[in-house]
Amino acid sequence: MPNHAADKLSDITQRMTAALQLAGRDAAAAQLLAISKTKPVAAITPLIEAGHRHFGENRVQEAAEKWPALKAAHEGLELHLVGPLQTNKAKEAVALFDVIQTLDREKLARKMAALKDAQAEEATGDILFPRFFIQVNSGDEPQKSGVSPSELTAFHGLCTAELGLNVVGLMCLPPQDEAAGPHFALLAKLAAGLGLSQLSMGMSGDFETALSLGATHIRVGTALFGARD
Numbered sequence: 541m542p543n544h545a546a547d548k549l550s551d552i553t554q555r556m557t558a559a560l561q562l563a564g565r566d567a568a569a570a571q572l573l574a575i576s577k578t579k580p581v582a583a584i585t586p587l588i589e590a591g592h593r594h595f596g597e598n599r600v601q602e603a604a605e606k607w608p609a610l611k612a613a614h615e616g617l618e619l620h621l622v623g624p625l626q627t628n629k630a631k632e633a634v635a636l637f638d639v640i641q642t643l644d645r646e647k648l649a650r651k652m653a654a655l656k657d658a659q660a661e662e663a664t665g666d667i668l669f670p671r672f673f674i675q676v677n678s679g680d681e682p683q684k685s686g687v688s689p690s691e692l693t694a695f696h697g698l699c700t701a702e703l704g705l706n707v708v709g710l711m712c713l714p715p716q717d718e719a720a721g722p723h724f725a726l727l728a729k730l731a732a733g734l735g736l737s738q739l740s741m742g743m744s745g746d747f748e749t750a751l752s753l754g755a756t757h758i759r760v761g762t763a764l765f766g767a768r769d
């Protein structure tokens with residue numbers, strides 16, 4: 541069982557390296573995030589033991605049940621939140637996650653800034669506060685969270701210049717019934733326009749396309765852990 545997970549990890553890593561090479565990009569230009577949502581600690585541990593350190597979860601409550609013990613037991617783990625975040629869970633999310641990829645609205649940005657200010661007031665040394673990706677609703681889908689491309693420049697300005705959040709990149713989840721490539725290309729163009737160097741895009745079915753278009757973080761669940769229930 542442990543070897544099974546390690547085999548999948550090495551398979552994905554090889555496919556990543558090949559895709560990056562084909563795109564003329566450095567082998568270290570992108571990070572694989574293992575998306576472990578719905579998977580028990582017993583399924584995650586073999587990947588950690590195989591040396592993997594970068595993970596993602598989509599729910600604060602579930603992450604709170606799984607990750608504090610894992611982080612205490614293993615050095616250097618980095619945890620990303622890739623699911624929607626309610627403001628009433630923001631404080632808990634800040635304590636659990638190193639990176640929050642779903643900054644998607646003004647109310648949440650203001651809540652994060654307030655938490656950061658409160659932490660700075662209490663802290664004596666440097667404060668440890670998450671880095672952020674802004675989630676972009678690249679297809680302007682009404683039911684999907686994320687900032688519309690047309691509102692992105694203003695929202696980015698609010699988060700950074702006004703609120704002082706550490707925004708490092710953009711994230712998207714393309715519409716399910718469309719080719720992902722044009723959405724990845726749009727995200728890359730939007731990031732370049734804002735001077736952002738990190739792009740979280742690409743999942744089990746399309747991470748090679750994402751890597752060819754500049755992804756720095758790919759989010760892979762089922763191809764590593766198998767299907768979710």
Ligand SMILES: *Cc1c(COP(=O)(O)O)cnc(C)c1O
Pocket residue numbers: 575577598622623713743744745759760761762763
């Ligand atoms: C579940 C999830 C993934 C992983 O999807 P797979 O198709 O299982 O690789 C990636 N990103 C987000 C935001 C997710 O919720």
